[in-house]
Amino acid sequence: MNTKKVLEEAKELDKKYNIFITINENFDGKFPLAVKDNICTKDILTTAGSKILHNYYPVFDATAIEKLKKRGAGIIGKTVMDEFGFGTFSTNCAYKIPKNPHDPKRCCGGSSGGSAAYIAASKYAEFAIGQSTGGSITCPAAFCGVVGLTPTYGLVSRYGLIDYANSLDKIGVLAKSVEKASSCLQMIIGHDSKDSTSVKKKQGIQKKKITIGIPKEYFANVDKRIVVQVMKYVKKLEKDGFKVKKISLPHTKYAVPAYYIIALSEASTNLAKFCGLRYGLSYSSEEKGFNEYFSEVRTAGFGEEAKRRIILGTYVRMAGYRDQYYLKALKVRTLIIRDFKEAFKKVDVLIAPSMPMIAPKFSEIEKLTSLQQYTSDILTVAPNLAGIPQLSIPCGFVDKMPIGMQILGDYFREDDIIAVGKQVEKYG
Ligand code: GLN
Numbered sequence: 498m499n500t501k502k503v504l505e506e507a508k509e510l511d512k513k514y515n516i517f518i519t520i521n522e523n524f525d526g527k528f529p530l531a532v533k534d535n536i537c538t539k540d541i542l543t544t545a546g547s548k549i550l551h552n553y554y555p556v557f558d559a560t561a562i563e564k565l566k567k568r569g570a571g572i573i574g575k576t577v578m579d580e581f582g583f584g585t586f587s588t589n590c591a592y593k594i595p596k597n598p599h600d601p602k603r604c605c606g607g608s609s610g611g612s613a614a615y616i617a618a619s620k621y622a623e624f625a626i627g628q629s630t631g632g633s634i635t636c637p638a639a640f641c642g643v644v645g646l647t648p649t650y651g652l653v654s655r656y657g658l659i660d661y662a663n664s665l666d667k668i669g670v671l672a673k674s675v676e677k678a679s680s681c682l683q684m685i686i687g688h689d690s691k692d693s694t695s696v697k698k699k700q701g702i703q704k705k706k707i708t709i710g711i712p713k714e715y716f717a718n719v720d721k722r723i724v725v726q727v728m729k730y731v732k733k734l735e736k737d738g739f740k741v742k743k744i745s746l747p748h749t750k751y752a753v754p755a756y757y758i759i760a761l762s763e764a765s766t767n768l769a770k771f772c773g774l775r776y777g778l779s780y781s782s783e784e785k786g787f788n789e790y791f792s793e794v795r796t797a798g799f800g801e802e803a804k805r806r807i808i809l810g811t812y813v814r815m816a817g818y819r820d821q822y823y824l825k826a827l828k829v830r831t832l833i834i835r836d837f838k839e840a841f842k843k844v845d846v847l848i849a850p851s852m853p854m855i856a857p858k859f860s861e862i863e864k865l866t867s868l869q870q871y872t873s874d875i876l877t878v879a880p881n882l883a884g885i886p887q888l889s890i891p892c893g894f895v896d897k898m899p900i901g902m903q904i905l906g907d908y909f910r911e912d913d914i915i916a917v918g919k920q921v922e923k924y925g
Contacts, residue, residue, distance in 0.1 A: 515593040517574040526571020531625040534575040537657040545659040546578040549798030550777040559657020561685040576611025582661040589802040603856040606640030613637030624672035624681040632877025638889040639851035642899025646678040650884030651696040654689030662763035675918040703912040708740040710844030714749035719853040722895040746836040756878035758826035765810025841907040851889040851901030888914040
C-alpha cells in the first residue's frame with residue numbers, strides 16, 4: 498500500500514466532498530481505515546461531530562479499533578457526522594457538511610455520512626467504520642450506493658464509542674461489497690469485558706434454504722420507483738429458488754415516536770457529562786456558580802439539534818410525564834420486538850427498501866421540519882429498537898441516484914443476511 502497516495506487521495510476527496518473532520522498525517526498501515534468521529538482513537542482528535550469536544554484526544558483506542566489495528570489497519574482519518582449521531586442527512590454537523598459523491602448537491606445520509614462517502618469515492622479503501630443508533634449505517638449506505646452492515650446489538654463491543662443511546666448504539670461497517678463488510682465484521686466481533694452489554698454469542702450457521710419475508714408496512718409511503726426496483730430484485734431471488742412470503746409487522750407505525758422518546762431520553766442523560774469540567778470545551782470558571790458555568794459551556798458547545806434533543810429527552814422522562822411517554826415507549830418497543838420474533842418464526846430474513854426516498858438535495862432538506870426529518874427514519878428505527886442485524890445493499894438507481902434494499906435477520910443470524918446479500922450482489 499502506497500501510504501503517500503492514500504493520504505493524497507483522502508485530501509483530494511475531502512476537498513471535493515467534505516469527508517473528514519481530521520485527516521491523519523501520520524497514516525501508516527497495511528490498509529486505510531476511516532473511522533466515524535464518535536469512536537475513540539488514541540491520540541487522534543475525536544469530536545463526535547461536536548464543538549463541545551473540539552479538543553478531545555483520547556488516551557485509548559475503542560475495542561473495535563484496537564482489533565482492527567492488530568490486523569494492520571492504519572487510521573486514515575475521522576469522518577464527518579451529525580453531532581453525536583443526531584440526524585438522518587449529515588446536515589446537523591458542527592464542522593462541515595459532507596456532499597454525496599454521486600451528486601454534490603445532495604446529502605450523504607446520516608449520521609455516518611463521511612464514512613459512506615469515503616467508501617463510495619475512494620479507490621483504496623474497502624471498508625470503513627460507522628455506527629448506528631436508529632439507521633445511521635443503512636441510510637448513508639443507501640444514499641451513497643455502498644454496503645452497510647449493522648450487526649446484532651452486543652456483537653461488537655461499544656467500549657470507546659461516545660454514546661448516543663446506550664440501549665440502541667452499535668458499531669458497524671460501510672463497505673464496497675458484502676464480502677468486505679463481512680470480513681471487517683469478523684475482525685471486530687467478540688466478547689469484551691469492558692462492555693457489559695457485549696455478548697459471548699457467535700454468529701449462526703447458515704441454513705441451506707432461506708425463506709424471505711416481505712413486510713407490507715415497509716412498502717407504504719415509499720417512493721414508488723424504489724418499491725418497483727426492490728421488488729425486481731426480490732423476483733430475481735424468487736426465480737433463483739428463494740421462497741418469498743408476504744408478512745406483516747403491525748406495530749411499525751409506532752416505531753418512530755417510540756424510538757425518538759427512548760433515544761432522546763438516553764441521549765439527554767448521556768450528554769450531561771459534557772459540562773466543561775472533564776472533557777472538551779472549558780472556560781475559566783472563577784466566580785461562577787456551577788449552573789451558570791455549565792449553561793455557558795453548553796450554550797456555546799452544543800448545536801441546535803443537540804439542544805433540541807436534550808430538551809425533548811429531559812421532558813419525556815420528567816416526573817409526571819414519565820408514565821405517559823417514556824414508559825409507554827418502552828412498552829411499544831416490546832411490541833415491536835414481538836413483531837420481529839413472530840416474523841422470524843415464519844421466515845429467515847426480511848427484505849424492504851432501506852430508505853423511503855433517494856438522497857434529498859440540501860435545498861430540500863432546508864425546508865423540512867424536525868418532525869419531517871424524524872419520520873424519514875420510518876424504515877430503519879424498528880429494526881434498531883429490536884437490535885436485529887441489518888444489511889443494506891445497493892440495488893440500482895432512481896433519478897441517477899443509488900438506492901438500497903435492506904435485509905433484516907434474526908438475532909445473531911448475520912450469516913443469513915450476508916448469504917442473501919451476496920446473491921443480490923450477483924445481479925449487479
Ligand atoms: N436518524 C436517527 C436519529 O437521528 C438515527 C441516527 C443514528 O442512528 N445515529 O436519531
